[in-house]
Amino acid sequence: MQVINRRLEYMLNDTLMLGVVALNPEALYTSKMARKPKFQYVVTMAIKKLSNSSSKVLAVVDQYTFFRKQTGLFGGEEAKDSALNGRASAADWWDQYGGDYPELQEFAHRIVSQCMSSSGCECNWSTFALVHTKLRN
Secondary structure (H helix, E strand, O other): OHHHHHHHHHHHOOHHHHHHHHOOHHHHHHOOHHHOHHHHHHHHHHHHHHOOOHHHHHHHHHHHHHHHHOOHHHHOHHHHHHHHHOOOOHHHHHHHHOOOOHHHHHHHHHHHOOOOOOHHHHHHHHHHHHHOOOOOO
16 A cells, blocks of 8 residues: 555656646636645646746746636636536647637647556566566576
8 A cells, every 4th residue: 555655646746747637627627726836836847847938937827827716718607617528628628718828728738638658667567577576586
């Protein structure tokens, strides 16, 4: 159980993973995670990693405030219903409702459309387990 807890803790401290949660519209409307200070910080760090311009980072962070506070298109019933009904992915939602905030839309789309998988790690772990056994060592 400790191993699982350590891996979960590591995943929850990963900037990109938390950035996906913070920019996920469904999480915004259901759990209000985007409003927590830790998630605001993580979005800033994720954007810094992806951007090469500090002025662009500032613009995206300013626009993220509108998303967090659900103002403009983000506060509309259509945006909320679209996020909660599960028919569109988070990336599609950003394409549809992020147009008024093009810098944020670009980064949010890049972050939420990242493919996250542990299958490569699992393959390495299983190979490692086969090589490092009590009988073999």
